[in-house]
Amino acid sequence: MIRYLGKRIIFMILSLFLIVTATFFIMKAVPGGPFTSEKNVPDEIKAALEAKYKLNLPLHEQYLDYLKGVITWDLGPSFVEKSSTVNDMISRGFPVSAHLGAQALLLAIFGGITLGVVAALKHNKWQDYSAMLIAVLGLSVPGFILASFYQYFFAIKWGIFPIAKWEGFEYTVLPSLALAAMPIAFIARLTRSNMLEVLGQDYIKTAKAKGLNTVTITVKHAIRNALLPVITYLGPLLANILTGAFVIERIFGIPGLGREFVISITNRDYTVIMGTTVFYAIILVVGILLVDIAYTLVDPRIKLSDAGRE
Amino acid sequence: MQLTKEHFEPISVDLRQAESIKRPSLSFWADVWRRLKMNKVAMASLVFILILVACASLIPILSSNDYFTTDLAGKNKKPSAEHWFGTDDLGRDVFVRVWYGARISLEVGFAAAFIDLIIGVIWGGLAGFYGGKVDEIMMRIADILYAIPYLLVVILLMVVLEPGVGTIIIALTITGWIGMARIVRGQILQLKAQEFVLAARSLGADNNRLIFKHLIPNALGPIIVTLSLTVPSAIFAESFLSFIGLGVSAPVASWGTMSNEGLSAMKYYPWRLMFPALFISITMLAFNLLGDGLRDAVDPRLRK
Numbered sequence: 001m002i003r004y005l006g007k008r009i010i011f012m013i014l015s016l017f018l019i020v021t022a023t024f025f026i027m028k029a030v031p032g033g034p035f036t037s038e039k040n041v042p043d044e045i046k047a048a049l050e051a052k053y054k055l056n057l058p059l060h061e062q063y064l065d066y067l068k069g070v071i072t073w074d075l076g077p078s079f080v081e082k083s084s085t086v087n088d089m090i091s092r093g094f095p096v097s098a099h100l101g102a103q104a105l106l107l108a109i110f111g112g113i114t115l116g117v118v119a120a121l122k123h124n125k126w127q128d129y130s131a132m133l134i135a136v137l138g139l140s141v142p143g144f145i146l147a148s149f150y151q152y153f154f155a156i157k158w159g160i161f162p163i164a165k166w167e168g169f170e171y172t173v174l175p176s177l178a179l180a181a182m183p184i185a186f187i188a189r190l191t192r193s194n195m196l197e198v199l200g201q202d203y204i205k206t207a208k209a210k211g212l213n214t215v216t217i218t219v220k221h222a223i224r225n226a227l228l229p230v231i232t233y234l235g236p237l238l239a240n241i242l243t244g245a246f247v248i249e250r251i252f253g254i255p256g257l258g259r260e261f262v263i264s265i266t267n268r269d270y271t272v273i274m275g276t277t278v279f280y281a282i283i284l285v286v287g288i289l290l291v292d293i294a295y296t297l298v299d300p301r302i303k304l305s306d307a308g309r310e
Numbered sequence: 311m312q313l314t315k316e317h318f319e320p321i322s323v324d325l326r327q328a329e330s331i332k333r334p335s336l337s338f339w340a341d342v343w344r345r346l347k348m349n350k351v352a353m354a355s356l357v358f359i360l361i362l363v364a365c366a367s368l369i370p371i372l373s374s375n376d377y378f379t380t381d382l383a384g385k386n387k388k389p390s391a392e393h394w395f396g397t398d399d400l401g402r403d404v405f406v407r408v409w410y411g412a413r414i415s416l417e418v419g420f421a422a423a424f425i426d427l428i429i430g431v432i433w434g435g436l437a438g439f440y441g442g443k444v445d446e447i448m449m450r451i452a453d454i455l456y457a458i459p460y461l462l463v464v465i466l467l468m469v470v471l472e473p474g475v476g477t478i479i480i481a482l483t484i485t486g487w488i489g490m491a492r493i494v495r496g497q498i499l500q501l502k503a504q505e506f507v508l509a510a511r512s513l514g515a516d517n518n519r520l521i522f523k524h525l526i527p528n529a530l531g532p533i534i535v536t537l538s539l540t541v542p543s544a545i546f547a548e549s550f551l552s553f554i555g556l557g558v559s560a561p562v563a564s565w566g567t568m569s570n571e572g573l574s575a576m577k578y579y580p581w582r583l584m585f586p587a588l589f590i591s592i593t594m595l596a597f598n599l600l601g602d603g604l605r606d607a608v609d610p611r612l613r614k
Contacts, residue, residue, distance in 0.1 A: 015457035140595035145587040243461040
């Protein structure tokens with residue numbers, strides 16, 4: 001276990017290092033500095049600006065500086081929004097994004113599992129077909145389109161929910177639904193196929209033969225085993241929700257980190273792009289590691305070793 | 311019981327007939343095609359995709375309108391006989407723009423899938439076939455790259471590189487091949503332990519022949535399924551990028567940019583959002599359904 005963990009953590013750190021390095025050099029490769037857009041700046045001021053942001057140092061020193069900044073969690077100032085640092089922006093935007101993300105995550109997990117279980121129990125009946133229709137639609141309609149359709153019907157046409165902004169629970173409903181659509185679909189399909197497999201197993205027959213009622217069989221014997229593979233999907237699910245939030249937050253005008261990220265891209269605010277990317281990468285990589293550990297802890301059939309890797 | 315000679319007379323049915331094969335023998339791919347044909351949903355998706363490809367390639371011939379000519383007098387017109395899907399805020403015909411958007415989406419989808427296929431099959435094939443240290447190193451590299459969130463890489467690259475279709479394809483394939491490589495490696499590992507590979511080797515087949523003649527053709531099923539699901543995800547990524555302003559630049563029409571422009575005018579001119587949105591969704595739906603159908607047809611365990 002400890003050897004496995006150590007190995008995983010080393011690879012995680014390697015991945016993160018690679019991300020930080022790649023982000024840094026990609027951003028440095030951009031033609032023109034961050035101040036090219038400011039017209040007719042006298043040379044002295046330009047030099048002073050560059051000195052302030054340490055852009056006059058040689059590249060490798062800037063790089064080491066940045067690495068040190070990432071380790072000590074100081075992601076530098078924003079070039080566009082002069083008064084705030086990247087850390088400020090993250091601590092301002094992330095709670096909002098985390099709230100929206102958590103809501104979407106819960107919705108996706110419960111909605112997806114319910115759909116999948118119902119579909120499997122009513123295999124090849126209309127409930128199955130309609131659940132799978134919802135699922136394939138959820139996989140096919142991109143989140144940003146779903147979001148604008150929700151806005152059009154639920155906000156503009158019927159006025160049930162507010163169209164945008166972030167001021168209370170009713171404001172969170174549409175964005176969460178839009179963000180959760182694709183994961184719901186994925187989890188529903190995964191749960192369904194696992195349930196179908198589990199329901200065909202001998203121990204389910206045994207339980208039936210013992211005379212257990214359907215509810216007990218489903219809840220105690222089938223669902224618990226069918227849900228294990230769903231846990232592996234939680235890592236990609238996290239990535240899905242984080243990146244999906246980029247557009248959802250923009251469409252609904254939610255002041256989260258995702259919108260901040262998209263705005264920084266439009267403004268070519270390089271330190272913010274770098275900082276946010278690194279932040280997202282850390283969340284995702286750590287999240288995926290936690291999911292993997294949780295999976296091995298939950299399922300006693302999996303042994304923690306490299307021998308399991310074929 | 312008395313056994314007489316008659317008991318040992320051959321019965322009238324010629325037992326040797328029982329060994330003869332009555333039905334024509336089907337190759338694996340003929341069987342896949344037969345099963346796919348029975349799946350109406352998948353066939354409808356296939357037909358839709360073929361129509362989409364045909365119309366998108368022929369649109370310059372089929373329509374006298376083009377995607378960039380602006381007509382400020384006729385802007386934001388409702389769908390009519392003249393402009394089937396209406397016009398946008400610069401008076402450009404939405405119908406024609408949707409088809410030009412289809413060209414970009416399909417180009418990106420197919421090109422990304424093709425490049426993923428080439429890199430993925432070579433990388434995964436080599437790792438799986440040689441195994442040991444080579445496999446370890448190659449798959450570790452893939453693992454590390456795989457940990458980097460896909461859309462973040464794509465967004466970063468798009469920020470730096472010149473916007474355009476080629477850039478999108480490069481950005482999508484730079485880590486996109488890993489999924490394919492993993493599938494191929496898994497297949498090759500499984501296949502190379504089977505007897506027919508040993509037989510081929512003892513008949514003197516060299517590594518190249520083994521890989522290209524025996525292993526990869528047998529792994530084609532999962533490869534094609536993965537491929538058919540790569541196309542919609544590339545189409546999605548392209549429209550996502552164009553939607554947040556990182557994709558193709560004006561006046562080129564892409565479903566993502568059209569949706570983005572339509573979104574701001576949704577309240578008054580809903581058709582400007584509706585048609586590109588409908589096309590993205592139906593196209594992705596068709597590819598996903600075809601992929602599902604292919605998976606069911608290819609995987610013998612999923613057969614009813």
